[in-house]
Amino acid sequence: MxxxxxxxxxxxxxxxxxxxxxxxxxxxxxxxxxxxxxxxxxxxxxxxxxxxxxxxxxxxxxxxxxxxxxxxxxxxxxxxxxxxxxxxxxxxxxxxxxxxxxxxxxxxxxxxxxxxxxxxxRRFAPVYSTLKSLLSEDAAHSAHIKMNRGELKNPVWTGDVSVTGGFLYETTIHLFDMIRYQFGEVSELAAYGSQHEYPELDEFSVIFKFANGSHCTFASSSDASWHFPFERIEVFCHHRTIMTEEMERILDSRGMDANFTTSTFHMAEKEERWGxxxxxxxxxxxxxxxxxxxVGAEDGFKSVELVESVYNAIRTGERVRF
Ligand SMILES: NC(=O)c1ccc[n+]([C@@H]2O[C@H](COP(=O)([O-])OP(=O)(O)OC[C@H]3O[C@@H](n4cnc5c(N)ncnc54)[C@H](O)[C@@H]3O)[C@@H](O)[C@H]2O)c1
Structure with a gap:
């Protein structure tokens, strides 16, 4: 062949x-x-x-x-x-x-x-495919998510809206795609944004509601330091919390005694760990x-739609319904 x-x-x-x-x-x-x-x-x-x-x-x-x-x-x-x-x-x-x-x-x-x-x-990263498989056996009730960066200085164009389209397009979009992958289609969102370090909106708080009835809070900051884990998804299910830490590891705590199991991928090379x-x-x-x-063109389109909807919600102060 x-x-x-x-x-x-x-x-x-x-x-x-x-x-x-x-x-x-x-x-x-x-x-x-x-x-x-x-x-x-x-x-x-x-x-x-x-x-x-x-x-x-x-x-x-x-x-x-x-x-x-x-x-x-x-x-x-x-x-x-x-x-x-x-x-x-x-x-x-x-x-x-x-x-x-x-x-x-x-x-x-x-x-x-x-x-x-x-x-x-990220859809291919072992941490997130493990999360997907855990959630296929247990329904998510809600989640708490963050997707931060330490700065928009390196590479130099990451702080230039004329190149990136905005911080949400550069960084946050990865986990906007991820929430659809893990929790399904978004039915509604409310968002707040503010501007501090860079000449664009650089700090975001969003609440997403999904068609399946679950919901999540989502924070994204462009200048939060590279504090580990700069990206994390905590999912709350029936007497269960599942938590990812970047693409390094995933913790699964079940029942009421606070025990948890950890799967760690830190020994894999980055190209595999990041998918x-x-x-x-x-x-x-x-x-x-x-x-x-x-991850096809429709997913690409929907990730852009989420970015634009969050910017619109901030601009208008209104919720966006899909
Ligand atoms: N999926 C991920 O994890 C991930 C990681 C990094 C970057 N990216 C994305 O990949 C893209 C590139 O990012 P990067 O970090 O490699 O940037 P980069 O600046 O290192 O590389 C971009 C290259 O494109 C060249 N270039 C610019 N305009 C061109 C054109 N019209 N025709 C041909 N070449 C052109 C530049 O000379 C440069 O060599 C961005 O859209 C970024 O968001 C994705």
């Missing part, structure tokens, strides 16, 4: 993470690289191989599947061009910026014969089998 030829657009941090993973996957070949800064693609080629392309068109002519690993605002346009060229597409998060772009890309992806996967890697290796393998599986991806 011939290998799936991978083309990477944007060979910065995450482009290299995926590139390294695919260079070790027997079913894939890193075939083509393109970056608007050619030296970056050349550096990647020296470490993992691949043809350095002088244009996006040249890249599209030399691969079967495209990884969109460029800054947030470019995703819609680049992913659209890749779908229209008949390629399978893996689009890093966020799917798009703004509801109009998200709708347009969703429509394009729906019409595609290829696979379209979105880079919400990158599994999401990349899943993309190739879907290409080879036609099986729909675990």
């Amino acid at each position: 011939s290998k799936v030829k991978i083309g990477i657009i944007g060979t910065g941090y995450i482009g290299n993470v995926h590139g390294r993973i695919y260079s070790a996957d027997d079913r894939a070949e890193v075939a083509a690289l393109y970056d608007i800064v050619p030296e970056k693609a050349e550096r990647t080629a020296r470490s993992i191989g691949g043809r350095v392309c002088a244009s996006r068109e040249e890249l599209l002519d030399n691969c079967d599947a495209v990884l969109v690993c460029t800054p947030n605002r470019t995703h819609r346009e680049i992913a659209t061009a890749a779908v229209e060229a008949g390629k399978h597409v893996f689009c890093e998060k966020p799917f798009a910026i703004g509801i109009d772009d998200a709708k347009a890309l969703f429509e394009t992806a729906k019409a595609s014969k290829g696979i379209f996967q979105v880079g919400h890697n 990158y290796k599994q999401e990349d393998a899943a993309f190739i599986n879907s290409i080879l089998t036609g099986e729909p991806p675990l």
Whole structure:
């Protein structure tokens, strides 16, 4: 069987993470690289191989599947061009910026014969797949969630709204996708936001209600220090608390005597602990089998819809109902 030829657009941090993973996957070949800064693609080629392309068109002519690993605002346009060229597409998060772009890309992806996967890697992280399997045997009543960052200074563009679309698009969106994955569709939300350190809303408190009747509180701060765990989901079930700590471990406390069991993943390498290796393998599986991806274009669209709904709720002071 011939290998799936991978083309990477944007060979910065995450482009290299995926590139390294695919260079070790027997079913894939890193075939083509393109970056608007050619030296970056050349550096990647020296470490993992691949043809350095002088244009996006040249890249599209030399691969079967495209990884969109460029800054947030470019995703819609680049992913659209890749779908229209008949390629399978893996689009890093966020799917798009703004509801109009998200709708347009969703429509394009729906019409595609290829696979379209979105880079919400956390769905594949062992901590979160374990949580999903625990919740499949016990219903969540409510949850308490946080998704913080220490700063918006590194990389420099993380504090630039013209690049990110806003803090919620850059960081928080990962757990917005996660709450849908764990608790199902959101039926209603109320949100508050404020601005302290950066020239944008940088601190958020949101209450989500889900279609299944459960609900959660959700805090997200952009300047909270990198205090461990900067992301955590605590779920409360019948005489039971299940708590994640970043992607390091998950604690499960059942009954009334406060005992708990811990599953820890800290010995796994980061690419596996954070789910990158599994999401990349899943993309190739879907290409080879036609099986729909675990995180598709509709999930990408809905994560953008949640971000925009939270910004709208803050702007108007009104609850958003879905
Ligand atoms: N899923 C995750 O955990 C995760 C982690 C990091 C980044 N990301 C996402 O991946 C994307 C890239 O982030 P990064 O940290 O790798 O950024 P980065 O700045 O390290 O890399 C981006 C690369 O894209 C190149 N580039 C910019 N515009 C381009 C264009 N129009 N065509 C071709 N190349 C272009 C830049 O020169 C740079 O090399 C962002 O959208 C970010 O949100 C996701």
